[in-house]
Amino acid sequence: MTTLPDSAYGSQANVSARREQRRQAPNPIMAIGRGFTWFAVLLCLAPMPLLLVVATTANWPLGFWAGGFTLGWLREGWATVHPYALFSLRLALTVLAIDLAVGLPAAWLIARHAFPGRQALLALINVPLAVPGIAIALALILAYPLARASGLLLIAGQVVYTLPFLVATLAPALAQPALIEREAVARTLGASAMQRLLYITLPAIRSALLAALILVFTLSMGEFNVSFFLFTPLNKTLPIELYSAYITNRVEVAAAITLIFLAFVVPAAIAIERLGGSKIGQA
Amino acid sequence: MSSLAMPVLILLSLALIAPLVILLRQSLTGEGGQLTLANYAALVTSPAYRRALLNSVLIAVSSTALALALCLPVAIYIERSVSRYRNALAVALTIPLSLPGIVIGFFVILLFGLTGIVPQIFLLITGERQFNFAYTFWGMLLGYLYFQIPRAVLVLRGAVSALSQDVIDVSRTLGATPWRVYLDVILPALSPALLNAASVSLATAFGAFGTAATLSRGFRVLPLEIASLFTESFQVERAAGLSIALTCLTVAVLFGLGRAGERAQR
Numbered sequence: 001m002t003t004l005p006d007s008a009y010g011s012q013a014n015v016s017a018r019r020e021q022r023r024q025a026p027n028p029i030m031a032i033g034r035g036f037t038w039f040a041v042l043l044c045l046a047p048m049p050l051l052l053v054v055a056t057t058a059n060w061p062l063g064f065w066a067g068g069f070t071l072g073w074l075r076e077g078w079a080t081v082h083p084y085a086l087f088s089l090r091l092a093l094t095v096l097a098i099d100l101a102v103g104l105p106a107a108w109l110i111a112r113h114a115f116p117g118r119q120a121l122l123a124l125i126n127v128p129l130a131v132p133g134i135a136i137a138l139a140l141i142l143a144y145p146l147a148r149a150s151g152l153l154l155i156a157g158q159v160v161y162t163l164p165f166l167v168a169t170l171a172p173a174l175a176q177p178a179l180i181e182r183e184a185v186a187r188t189l190g191a192s193a194m195q196r197l198l199y200i201t202l203p204a205i206r207s208a209l210l211a212a213l214i215l216v217f218t219l220s221m222g223e224f225n226v227s228f229f230l231f232t233p234l235n236k237t238l239p240i241e242l243y244s245a246y247i248t249n250r251v252e253v254a255a256a257i258t259l260i261f262l263a264f265v266v267p268a269a270i271a272i273e274r275l276g277g278s279k280i281g282q283a
Numbered sequence: 284m285s286s287l288a289m290p291v292l293i294l295l296s297l298a299l300i301a302p303l304v305i306l307l308r309q310s311l312t313g314e315g316g317q318l319t320l321a322n323y324a325a326l327v328t329s330p331a332y333r334r335a336l337l338n339s340v341l342i343a344v345s346s347t348a349l350a351l352a353l354c355l356p357v358a359i360y361i362e363r364s365v366s367r368y369r370n371a372l373a374v375a376l377t378i379p380l381s382l383p384g385i386v387i388g389f390f391v392i393l394l395f396g397l398t399g400i401v402p403q404i405f406l407l408i409t410g411e412r413q414f415n416f417a418y419t420f421w422g423m424l425l426g427y428l429y430f431q432i433p434r435a436v437l438v439l440r441g442a443v444s445a446l447s448q449d450v451i452d453v454s455r456t457l458g459a460t461p462w463r464v465y466l467d468v469i470l471p472a473l474s475p476a477l478l479n480a481a482s483v484s485l486a487t488a489f490g491a492f493g494t495a496a497t498l499s500r501g502f503r504v505l506p507l508e509i510a511s512l513f514t515e516s517f518q519v520e521r522a523a524g525l526s527i528a529l530t531c532l533t534v535a536v537l538f539g540l541g542r543a544g545e546r547a548q549r
Contacts, residue, residue: 027455028461029356029359029465029469030359030360030363030364032356033357033360033363033364034360036354036357036360037360037361038372039353040353040376040432041375041376043429043432044376044429045378050393050394051393054393064403098294102290102291102294105287105290106290106291108287109287109288121288121291121292124299124300125291130530130533130534131303131533132489132490132492132526133492134490134509135526135527135529136302138509138522138523139302139303139305139526140302142309142519142523143301143302143305144302156297156298159294160294160298218381222381222382224383224385224492224493225490225492225493228492228493228496228510229510229513239385242383242386242389243497246388246389246392247497251396251398255389255393261386265382266378266381268381269377269378269380269381273373273374273377274374
């Protein structure tokens with residue numbers, strides 16, 4: 001058996017001693033932190049299992065699974081909302097395509113070039129972060145009263161609202177020095193601009209790109225404040241339908257519809273977090 | 284290069300700048316089409332709008348204070364702990380970011396509505412419904428807190444990860460009580476981040492519409508007044524005035540606290 005130098009044992013012993021110390025004398029700051037953290041997590045997550053219980057209870061106002069367990073509300077909920085869910089999906093994909101076509105070049109410019117007006121461009125893109133959603137919607141409807149029926153305003157409002165998030169996720173990825181260097185090498189080796197984009201740039205930013213796409217998709221699927229003024233009976237999104245369920249429908253159906261909505265949104269949210277792209281939107 | 288900026292410039296001038304300019308012009312227009320500041324003055328002269336403005340400030344400030352007090356220890360714990368649940372806790376606290384305000388409002392109803400779980404449990408135990416406060420100020424406060432928690436945690440976590448653990452350890456070793464460590468070490472070091480988190484939370488709260496629309500039964504905030512002016516009484520100019528005022532309030536908070544945060548950093 002080979003012997004390790006004493007220092008190796010020493011540092012090992014140090015670490016375990018420190019761990020031991022931490023276990024014996026719990027740091028009150030961490031203890032407070034742990035208590036508050038579990039409270040916050042409980043508050044954030046408790047509604048989700050509750051949603052499941054209410055949505056599968058035949059008669060919730062009488063208590064837990066009063067009248068028995070049922071999938072009827074979920075079936076009824078899906079029958080009510082599936083046209084709106086499909087509309088929201090289509091809308092989110094449209095918004096995504098426009099965001100990408102407009103935002104990718106803008107993110108590129110902001111990441112790669114120091115031009116006069118760069119700060120101004122960035123500030124302009126970020127304006128919707130400071131303007132309440134209903135103000136954006138009201139402004140759009142006053143500017144283009146006739147376009148509301150076509151659904152164009154709904155698309156425009158959501159594009160404007162989601163664009164800052166796309167650009168803020170993509171620009172740092174595009175600004176990596178290593179990526180810029182590799183593109184330069186490829187250019188000197190004779191790669192065309194299209195080849196560089198397809199084989200160097202896009203693969204290098206793929207996780208940021210994926211995070212940005214999922215983020216825009218989630219924001220669009222859940223958008224309510226901008227959409228509330230801009231929807232029409234023919235262009236009605238899932239959150240608008242959710243809202244009318246909350247106001248008018250029975251609590252079990254509302255819970256079932258919310259559950260269906262969360263099935264679209266929560267997996268996406270977890271994926272964004274794993275890709276390191278959490279961003280702060282409106283509520 | 285300028286051709287790359289073209290799409291975004293065209294899109295934003297048509298879908299953002301022009302509409303906001305028109306909104307501003309409408310807000311300065313009186314009923315007869317004359318130039319007026321009456322739509323802004325209404326915030327002071329009309330009791331209903333003054334109440335809504337005060338309510339907006341009241342709920343934004345109190346929910347932000349609660350969110351900061353709750354989330355500072357949370358951010359420290361998540362960044363510093365060696366617990367194996369750390370990542371799961373962090374993910375759990377970002378999930379509410381993707382929930383629209385209306386869903387958050389419904390969560391409050393599920394917890395504290397008339398048939399919410401807490402009143403139901405009290406009904407079982409004591410025979411009387413208790414804590415069914417979803418549709419009051421307290422229910423709205425809980426909803427606002429719910430959407431501010433992930434935002435505050437995200438901003439504060441970034442700052443805590445940049446804070447040196449040695450400073451905390453040294454002051455603990457030197458015999459400082461946790462309370463003193465918070466007051467004298469952690470708070471000053473994190474004050475730029477706290478200001479930043481406060482500005483994000485306040486701005487989100489001022490603009491919040493979905494949560495208020497789902498929960499409000501009488502506690503009116505500005506976004507609700509704007510919505511009912513537009514959809515119910517169709518007083519477009521008044522709605523435009525309140526919208527611009529709300530936007531200015533939000534921008535002032537974002538810039539003012541942002542500037543204060545920069546100064547605290549130096």
